[in-house]
Amino acid sequence: MFGTVIPVALAALPRRDDAAREHLDNVARRARPVVFAHERTIPVDTGIGDLLPWRGVQRGTVVAVDGPRGAGATTVALQLAAAVTAAGEWAAAVDPDTSLGGLAAAETGVDVERFAVVRGVAPARWVEVVGALLDGVALVVAGVPAGVRAGEARRLVGRTRERGAVLVALGPWPVEAAVRLRAGGGRWRGLGRGEGLLTGRALDVSVVAHGAAVRSRELHVEPYARAG
Amino acid sequence: MNDAGTRTCCVWVPDWPVVVARRTDTALHERAVVVLEPPGSHRSGLVRAASFEARAEGAVPGLRRREAEVRCPGVAVLDADLAAEARVFEVLARAVEVLTPRVELERPGRLSFPTRGPSRYFGGDDALVARVRAAIADAGLGDVPARVGIAGSRFAARLAARRDTVVAPDATREFLDPWPVRVLGDPDLADLLARLGIRTLGAFDALPAPAVLARFGPEGHRAHRLARGLDLRPPVLEPPPPELVETHELDPPAARVDVATFAAKTMADRLLGALAARGLGCTHVLVEAETEHGERLARGWRHDRALTPAALAERVRWQLEGWLGNGAGARDEELVAADAVTGGLTLLRLVPEEVVPATGRQLGFWGGDAATADRAARTFARVQGLLGPDAVVSPVVQGGRTPGERVRWVPWGEPRAATADVAAPWPGAIPSPAPARVLEPPVPAEVLDDDGTPVRVSARGDASGEPAMVRSGALPGGGGPVVAWTGPWVHDVRWWDGRARRREARWQVVVRADGVDVACLVALGRGRATVEAVYD
Numbered sequence: 001m002f003g004t005v006i007p008v009a010l011a012a013l014p015r016r017d018d019a020a021r022e023h024l025d026n027v028a029r030r031a032r033p034v035v036f037a038h039e040r041t042i043p044v045d046t047g048i049g050d051l052l053p054w055r056g057v058q059r060g061t062v063v064a065v066d067g068p069r070g071a072g073a074t075t076v077a078l079q080l081a082a083a084v085t086a087a088g089e090w091a092a093a094v095d096p097d098t099s100l101g102g103l104a105a106a107e108t109g110v111d112v113e114r115f116a117v118v119r120g121v122a123p124a125r126w127v128e129v130v131g132a133l134l135d136g137v138a139l140v141v142a143g144v145p146a147g148v149r150a151g152e153a154r155r156l157v158g159r160t161r162e163r164g165a166v167l168v169a170l171g172p173w174p175v176e177a178a179v180r181l182r183a184g185g186g187r188w189r190g191l192g193r194g195e196g197l198l199t200g201r202a203l204d205v206s207v208v209a210h211g212a213a214v215r216s217r218e219l220h221v222e223p224y225a226r227a228g
Numbered sequence: 229m230n231d232a233g234t235r236t237c238c239v240w241v242p243d244w245p246v247v248v249a250r251r252t253d254t255a256l257h258e259r260a261v262v263v264l265e266p267p268g269s270h271r272s273g274l275v276r277a278a279s280f281e282a283r284a285e286g287a288v289p290g291l292r293r294r295e296a297e298v299r300c301p302g303v304a305v306l307d308a309d310l311a312a313e314a315r316v317f318e319v320l321a322r323a324v325e326v327l328t329p330r331v332e333l334e335r336p337g338r339l340s341f342p343t344r345g346p347s348r349y350f351g352g353d354d355a356l357v358a359r360v361r362a363a364i365a366d367a368g369l370g371d372v373p374a375r376v377g378i379a380g381s382r383f384a385a386r387l388a389a390r391r392d393t394v395v396a397p398d399a400t401r402e403f404l405d406p407w408p409v410r411v412l413g414d415p416d417l418a419d420l421l422a423r424l425g426i427r428t429l430g431a432f433d434a435l436p437a438p439a440v441l442a443r444f445g446p447e448g449h450r451a452h453r454l455a456r457g458l459d460l461r462p463p464v465l466e467p468p469p470p471e472l473v474e475t476h477e478l479d480p481p482a483a484r485v486d487v488a489t490f491a492a493k494t495m496a497d498r499l500l501g502a503l504a505a506r507g508l509g510c511t512h513v514l515v516e517a518e519t520e521h522g523e524r525l526a527r528g529w530r531h532d533r534a535l536t537p538a539a540l541a542e543r544v545r546w547q548l549e550g551w552l553g554n555g556a557g558a559r560d561e562e563l564v565a566a567d568a569v570t571g572g573l574t575l576l577r578l579v580p581e582e583v584v585p586a587t588g589r590q591l592g593f594w595g596g597d598a599a600t601a602d603r604a605a606r607t608f609a610r611v612q613g614l615l616g617p618d619a620v621v622s623p624v625v626q627g628g629r630t631p632g633e634r635v636r637w638v639p640w641g642e643p644r645a646a647t648a649d650v651a652a653p654w655p656g657a658i659p660s661p662a663p664a665r666v667l668e669p670p671v672p673a674e675v676l677d678d679d680g681t682p683v684r685v686s687a688r689g690d691a692s693g694e695p696a697m698v699r700s701g702a703l704p705g706g707g708g709p710v711v712a713w714t715g716p717w718v719h720d721v722r723w724w725d726g727r728a729r730r731r732e733a734r735w736q737v738v739v740r741a742d743g744v745d746v747a748c749l750v751a752l753g754r755g756r757a758t759v760e761a762v763y764d
Contacts, residue, residue, distance in 0.1 A: 068704040070746030074664035074764040090604035101761065102623025102635035103662035114601075116608050116622045116640050121615065129611055136607020138600075185744035188763075191712040191736060194694060197659055198714075198736055198747055198763065 042138065042166065044083040046109065048076055051207045052179060056083070057139070059164040062157050064173035067183030072203045074100070075108065076183055077141045077170045082109035084166070089138035093117045094130055096145045127152045134165045144171030180208040233381025233459045235397065237343045237353075239324060239360060240389040241374045244337030245277040248313050249306050251370065259304050262287055262296050266308045276308050311485070311549045313337070316369065318550025321527065323367035327359055332512065332530040336546060340385060340530070343378055353378045353394045379403060382530075383454040387411060400457040405430030412451040413532065417444065429455040460511070460532075460584075474499040474578040481520045481572030485548050488573055492544040497537045499578050509534025512582035515547045520571040525551055528581060544578070608640045617641075626650055629657045629719055630734070631666045631749070631761050656717050658734065663749060663761035670758035673700035673707070675735070675750055685733040685752055689718035698739045698750060702759040705742030713737040716752070730754055 041056035049055045057063055057080055065080075067073035081091040086109065093100055098119045106112050121129050123145045133140045134156070153175040160167040169177065183205050190199030241247055245263040250256045260281035265271040275291045285300035297303060317336040324339065325331050328346040333339045343356060350356045357376045364374050377388025380400030387407060388395050395403045407429045409418045426432050432440075432455045441449040453460060474495045482488040503510055511534060516526040527550075529543040552573065612620045621637040626646030628634040634657075638644050675683045677693030684692040699707035715735035732753035739746050747763035 068742060068744055069665075069702070070704060070741065070748065070762050070764050071744050072764060078664060088600070090600060092604075092608070099665045099667050101631055101662055101664045101666045102637065103625060103631055103666075104664040105623060106625050106635075107660060107662050108664075112623045112625065113644070114604070116604075116620050117637070118611055118615065118620050119637075120619060125614065129614065132611050132614065133607060136603045136610075185746070188712065188738050188745055188747050191714055191738055191747070193712055194714060196712075196714055198661065198738075200661065201745075201747070201763075 040164070042084055042087050042089070044080060045086070046079045046082060048079045048181075048205065049083070051181070051205060053209050057166045057168075058178060059138070059166060060161040061178035062160055062167045062169055062173070062176075063179045063181065064169045064177035065181045065183070066170075066172060068185070071185040072183035072201070072205070073170060073181075075104070075203065076181055076205060077168050078105050078108040078110060080166070080168050081105070081115065081139055081141055082111075084139040085109075085111035085114045087138075090114045090136070091139045091141070092133045092137045093141040094121055094126065094133065094143055095119050096121050096123070096126065096143050100143075123147060127156065130156055130167070131159050134159050134163050134167060137165065139166040139168060141168045141170055144169050144173055146172070148174060150174045178209065182206045182208075233384065233400070233457050235343050235347075235378065235380050236340050236382045236385040237346075237356065237360065237376065237378045238338065238340040238382070238385035238389040239320075239364070239374055239376050240338045240386070241320070241372055242337075243277040243279060244317065245308055245313055246279045247372060248309065248316050250279075251316065252312070256304055256306075260285065260287070260300050260302070261304045261306060262293075262300075263306050263308050264293060266310055310336075310546070314546035314549035318527075318547070319369060320364060320367055320372065320374075321550070323363045324360060326363055327356070330528075332528040333543075333547075334530050335543075338386070338389075340382060347378075357394060379457075381454070381457045381459050383459070384457050401433065404455060404457055405433065409451075409455075412454055414447060414451055417448060417451055420444075472499065472502055472580055474502075476576045478573050478576060481574045483552065483572035485545070485552050488548045488552065488576060489541070489545045491576060492548065492578075493537075493541045495576065495578050496540040496544060499580065500535065500537050500540060503580060503583060507585060508583040509585070510540070510580045510583050511535065512580075513540060513543070514577075514579040514581050515544055516575075516577040516579060517548075517551060517573045518575040520574050523570065530582075534584060540578075544576075548573075605641075612640060627652050627654055629654050631658060631662050632668065634662070635666075656719055658717070658736070658749065661763070663747075664764040665762040667702055667758075667760060667762070670751060670760045671700050671702035673698055673702070673750060673757045673759045675752065675757045682757070683752070685716055685718065685731075687731070689716065689733065691716055691733070695735060695737060695750070698737055698748070698759070700759045702762060703739055703741040703746055703748065704744060708739050708741040711738045711740050711745060734760070 040059040041054045042059065043049065043056040044052055063080065065073050065077050081093065084091045091110065091114065095117050100117055102112070105115065118129055118133070126145055126148065130140060130142045153173065156167060157175060183203060186201045186203040188198060188201045190196050246261050249261060249263055261279040262275045262282050263277045265274050265276045273293055275287065275289050275293065275296050278287050278289055282296070282300050282303050287296035287300040287303055293305060297305065313336040321331055321333060321339055324341070328341045331339055331341045343353065347353050347356045350359050357378065360376050361374070364372055375389045375392040377385050377391060377393055379385040379388040379395035380397060384395065384400045384404055388403065405428060408427060409421045409429060409432055412418060421432060432452060435452070437449070437452060440452040450460060476491050476495050478488065478491060482491070500510065512528060512530045513535065514526055514528050516524070518524050527547050529547065531539060608620050617639050620640040622640055622644065624636045624638050624644045624646050625634060626636050627648040627650045636647055675695050676697040677683050678696045681693070683695050686692070695710050695713050697709055713735050716733035719732045721730050721732055730753055732751055735750045737748060737750055739748065748759050749761040751758050751760045
C-alpha cells in the first residue's frame with residue numbers, strides 16, 4: 001500500500017514540477033492526522049439520507065428532529081436509528097412518554113436485537129440517562145421533554161462530541177445542532193373515504209444543516225418503503 | 229513444507245451408546261432403543277443415539293424423548309451411561325493398539341491412527357483393515373458393528389469410515405467432492421454456503437483459499453482445508469515446550485475414578501491456562517498415568533478444535549473410566565480383569581502433543597463486533613441500575629392484531645421470546661405500516677358523524693354513521709375533520725371469557741389537524757372512543 005512512495009530530495013524539487021507536487025500532496029494526504037467529518041459518517045441509505053450532508057449522520061454531532069405530532073418526526077428518527085443498526089452499531093431510544101412503537105421500529109428497519117428503549121424517564125433524570133447512553137451506543141434517539149435547560153442540552157452536545165456518538169434529539173431542542181430536520185406532514189396514500197388501507201405517505205421534511213452544502217430543502221420521503 | 233494430509237485409518241462404531249447399552253442388557257437386542265443425553269447437560273432430555281430399528285421409524289438423535297416415543301411406539305428409552313461408554317471403548321482401543329501404538333481417541337465410539345507404518349507392515353491398506361476388524365472381533369465385546377475407513381486425511385478417513393471403505397491414495401479429493409457441505413460440522417457455515425449455491429465439498433474446494441479466508445474467516449479457512457483433503461496442520465511445528473506438561477502426583481493412590489477426575493479437572497484448567505498465556509490452544513493431548521505397581525499407561529485424545537477446560541476434563545475422565553473402570557456401576561468385570569490396571573494411580577500427567585495458535589472468539593459475520601456489544605450491554609445495565617430493570621426494554625415482534633399486541637417489550641438482558649406466534653393467522657389484524665406512536669393508555673377521543681352525533685358500532689359490526697370529525701388531546705390542535713378513513717374492524721376480544729370479553733371496533737382515519745394530515749388509529753369499545761396510535 002505504501003510501497004509506491006519514492007523519496008524525493010526536497011531541495012531539488014522545481015516549483016513547477018506538477019507531477020512531483022502531486023506526489024508530495026499524496027504523501028501529505030497519507031500522513032494527515034486530521035479526520036474530517038465526512039470520514040466519520042454513518043451512511044443512511046433510506047430516503048432521508050438524500051437530505052443529509054454526505055448522505056449520512058456524523059459521529060459526534062447532534063441531529064435535531066422536530067415537528068408537530070403526527071407529522072412524521074418519529075419516523076425520521078427511526079430511519080436514522082435503522083441506518084446505524086444496519087451498520088452493525090447499537091442504538092437506543094429514550095422515550096419519556098412511553099409511546100414509541102416497537103413494531104414501527106422493526107418495520108422501519110431497526111435491528112431490534114441491537115436496539116433498546118428506556119421508557120418512563122422522569123424529566124429530572126433525563127440528562128443523566130441520555131448521557132449514560134451516549135457512552136455506550138452509537139446513536140441515541142432522545143425524546144426531549146419540555147423544560148430542558150440550554151445548559152443541560154449543551155452538556156449533552158459536548159458529551160456527544162467527546163464520545164463520538166450521535167444524538168438524535170426528538171422534540172424542541174433548545175441549543176445548536178449540526179443538522180435540523182423538521183417533519184411537516186404530508187399526503188397519505190391508500191386511504192379513501194371508507195375504503196382502502198394506509199400504504200404510505202409522501203413526507204415533507206425540511207433540512208437545515210450548517211457547515212455543509214445542504215442549506216435547506218424539501219424532499220418527499222417514502223417512510224414505509226420497506227414495509228411492503 | 230509437505231502440506232498433504234496424513235493417511236489415516238478411522239474406526240467408527242455408529243451409535244456407540246446403543247451398542248454399550250445392548251451389551252449390558254441382551255434383551256434389548258431385538259428392540260428399538262434410544263439413549264437420552266445425560267441429565268445436567270444443556271441437551272438433557274434429547275435423544276443422544278438411536279438404534280437402527282428406531283431410526284427406521286424416524287426416532288433420530290436430537291429429538292425430544294416424547295417425540296421419539298410417538299414416532300417409534302414401544303421404543304426402549306435408556307439414560308446415557310457415559311462411564312460405561314468410555315470404559316467399554318477403552319477395551320476396543322486396546323485391541324486396536326496391538327496393531328499400532330499411535331491410536332488417537334476422538335470420543336467414545338471413534339478412534340483413528342496414521343496408517344503409514346502399520347499399512348506397510350501388514351501388507352497394504354486392505355490387509356490392515358482386515359487386521360483391525362479381526363482385532364475388534366477378538367476384543368471380547370461380541371459382535372460390534374464397527375466401520376473402518378482409510379483415506380488421505382483425518383477428516384476424509386472419518387467420512388470413509390461412514391462408508392466402510394478404503395479410499396485409494398490419490399483419490400481422496402474425488403472421494404470428498406460429492407459430500408454435502410453439512411459434513412464439515414459447522415451448521416452456520418454450511419447454511420451460508422448452501423445459500424451461496426455451494427452445496428458440495430467439491431464446489432467449496434474449487435474456491436481459491438485466500439478468497440475463502442477473506443470471506444469466511446479462520447473458521448471458513450479451516451473448513452476449506454478439510455474439504456481439500458488436508459489436515460488441520462498446526463502452524464506451530466516445534467513440539468510444545470516441556471514445562472507445559474502438567475503433572476500431578478496422587479498421594480494416596482487414587483483407585484476411584486471420581487478421586488482422580490477431581491485432580492484432572494484442576495490440571496486441565498492449569499494446562500490450558502498456561503497455553504492460553506502463550507496464545508496457544510491444544511488439539512491433541514496425551515493422558516499418561518502410573519500406578520502403584522509401576523504400570524505406565526498412555527493414551528492420546530484428539531479434538532477438532534482447541535480443547536476447552538471442560539472438554540479436556542471430560543476426555544481425561546473418559547480415559548480414567550477406561551483405566552479404572554471398576555468403580556461404582558461397572559458391570560463388565562470380565563473386561564476389566566483382562567489387562568486393566570492392578571492398582572491405584574499414583575501419577576497423572578497431561579502432555580500437550582499438538583498446539584495451535586489460539587484464534588480466540590470468532591466475531592459475528594455481519595459486523596457484530598463483540599467489543600461494541602459488550603459496551604452497549606454495560607451501558608444498558610448501568611441505566612437499569614439507575615432506573616430499575618424494567619426501564620430498559622427491547623422490542624420483540626410477535627403475533628397479534630393491534631400495534632400494541634404485536635410487540636412484546638422485554639426487559640434488557642432477559643430472553644427475547646415472543647409469547648404469540650407471528651406466523652399464526654390473526655384475522656382482523658391492522659396491516660402494515662405500523663404506527664410509530666402507540667399510546668399507552670389510549671387517549672380519550674370523540675368520533676362524530678356529519679350530524680355531530682357520536683358514531684356507534686352495532687353488535688353486528690355496522691357503524692351508525694361515517695366518521696366526519698375526531699377530537700382528541702392526542703392530536704395536534706385537539707383534532708379536526710376526517711379526510712379519509714377505513715373500517716371499522718371489529719374484534720371480539722376474549723370472547724370465551726364472560727367477564728373479560730369486550731367488543732372493539734377500530735378505524736384507520738386521517739384527520740386534518742392544525743393544517744397537518746395526521747393518520748391515527750381510533751378505537752371504540754365499551755362505549756368509549758379513544759385514539760390508540762398515531763402514525764407519526
